[in-house]
Amino acid sequence: CGVFGIWGHEKAAELTYYGLHSMQHRGQEGAGIVVSDGSQLKAHKGLGLVNDVFKHANFSTLQGDVAIGHVRYSTQGAKTLENVQPLLFHSQKGSMALAHNGNLVNAYALRSDLEEEGSILQTSSDTEVLAHLIKRNGNEVSEETITEALNQVTGAYAYLILTENQMFVALDPHGIRPLSIGRLGDAYVVASETCAFGQIGAVFEREVLPGELIMIDHGGLISTRFAMREQRKMCAMEYVYLSRPDSDVNHVNVHASRKNMGKELAKEAPSNADIVVGVPDSSTSAAIGYAEESGLPYEMGIIKNRYVGRTFIQPSQELREQGVKMKLSPVRSIIEGKRIVMIDDSIVRGTTSKRIVQMLKKAGAKEVHVRIASPAIQHPCYYGIDMSTREELIAANYELEEISNLIGADSLAYLSEAGMEKAILIDKTIHQGICTACMTGKYPLPVDGPKKPFYPA
Numbered sequence: 001c002g003v004f005g006i007w008g009h010e011k012a013a014e015l016t017y018y019g020l021h022s023m024q025h026r027g028q029e030g031a032g033i034v035v036s037d038g039s040q041l042k043a044h045k046g047l048g049l050v051n052d053v054f055k056h057a058n059f060s061t062l063q064g065d066v067a068i069g070h071v072r073y074s075t076q077g078a079k080t081l082e083n084v085q086p087l088l089f090h091s092q093k094g095s096m097a098l099a100h101n102g103n104l105v106n107a108y109a110l111r112s113d114l115e116e117e118g119s120i121l122q123t124s125s126d127t128e129v130l131a132h133l134i135k136r137n138g139n140e141v142s143e144e145t146i147t148e149a150l151n152q153v154t155g156a157y158a159y160l161i162l163t164e165n166q167m168f169v170a171l172d173p174h175g176i177r178p179l180s181i182g183r184l185g186d187a188y189v190v191a192s193e194t195c196a197f198g199q200i201g202a203v204f205e206r207e208v209l210p211g212e213l214i215m216i217d218h219g220g221l222i223s224t225r226f227a228m229r230e231q232r233k234m235c236a237m238e239y240v241y242l243s244r245p246d247s248d249v250n251h252v253n254v255h256a257s258r259k260n261m262g263k264e265l266a267k268e269a270p271s272n273a274d275i276v277v278g279v280p281d282s283s284t285s286a287a288i289g290y291a292e293e294s295g296l297p298y299e300m301g302i303i304k305n306r307y308v309g310r311t312f313i314q315p316s317q318e319l320r321e322q323g324v325k326m327k328l329s330p331v332r333s334i335i336e337g338k339r340i341v342m343i344d345d346s347i348v349r350g351t352t353s354k355r356i357v358q359m360l361k362k363a364g365a366k367e368v369h370v371r372i373a374s375p376a377i378q379h380p381c382y383y384g385i386d387m388s389t390r391e392e393l394i395a396a397n398y399e400l401e402e403i404s405n406l407i408g409a410d411s412l413a414y415l416s417e418a419g420m421e422k423a424i425l426i427d428k429t430i431h432q433g434i435c436t437a438c439m440t441g442k443y444p445l446p447v448d449g450p451k452k453p454f455y456p457a
């Protein structure tokens, strides 16, 4: 998911729309904006792409100089309208809107507690849990009650919370998900990815720190800490796949890190081939790096139809395969008779790689050597990326040789963990560090057993 917030601009809702649009790649199931004019909160949200959701929105009714927004892709909870964020709550003491990127590890247990106390939850998303924890016992929304609530949740989270006259911003103690602050004139801007700042002409100011709670109101910005700051564990998949190349994630440019991953991969796993071909768009940077390091020419052997969304967002395996077919086309004149190094950023289920190898061979490729610019994904993610069961992960179930055969490659190699770290990290102080749990099984936060659904999706 992606979150965006702005404080102190008369076009708050419109700017949020542009910010969300630049983060469309972070979620395509639904989008929403909640705006405050100082006395009331108004929401507009819907299922689908940002453009579709706001096509008929009347921005003149979304007046106010404060807004938060969200683009959603579900890791918890069903794909229904009530789960589209920001979630909006009303009470006699005022209203509150919440937008969340991440995943709570203990949401199931917290939800049981809340239900036992008499809470009735409207959504199956774990985001609503935090709202109830804040408002428990009739509390006001304040720095204290939010701090208390945050100390009960475990997991990966970047939260934006809006009341009529305050905006709160919080990041989990390990900083697993990205979140940055920028300025647009006097206005404060908050976004999951820095590409959103560029989009609206805002300037990056700083990262939100792990364990930090920020309160913004008419008096300005106040920073506090709700938890001790831990070693940063930024999700490695943000660099590998999820973020946009023009974004800087925790001070590291995403394109540059991908290019480095491609270079490290070329050193670790060279191949006898004629050309390097990347799978657009997410592997282009890594393929350029591989080509540069290996001295092999980079060629545009695969074209992507830019009007098809990300394949992994599709719900079923069947649709996922269909999506891949619609999305990518080989360039026969480039591929025919060649030995190809095909670079992809990652293999999750194996669907994409298999289809592309087949496609390249059908277009006349003599050999296809698959090189993956990240380590094999063998473990589920519990922190907000949609790779939740071991069964669906091809590398959790098969050896390297078997995977190579399954996808029909002439050879297969992954980047090592060390190679990936070297490619991403500039320094290894407390400020930098990555989560690699889905590749290494080293979970920065305890994950107690299998994820249980709240109720059938």
Ligand code: 5GP
Binding pocket: 237, 241, 242, 279, 282, 311, 312, 344, 345, 346, 347, 348, 349, 350, 351, 352, 353, 385, 386, 387
């Ligand atoms: P597969 O077909 O192996 O499941 O998908 C791997 C490809 O899709 C990679 O090219 C990667 O760019 C992208 N990708 C697909 N799904 C995800 C996902 O849930 N998380 C991530 N991280 N990447 C995905």
Ligand code: SF4
Binding pocket: 176, 234, 235, 236, 237, 238, 380, 381, 382, 383, 384, 385, 435, 436, 437, 438, 439
């Ligand atoms: Fe990211 Fe993998 Fe860690 Fe999940 S387990 S947060 S996908 S690095």
Ligand code: MG
Binding pocket: 279, 280, 281, 282, 283, 344, 345
């Ligand atoms: Mg890809």
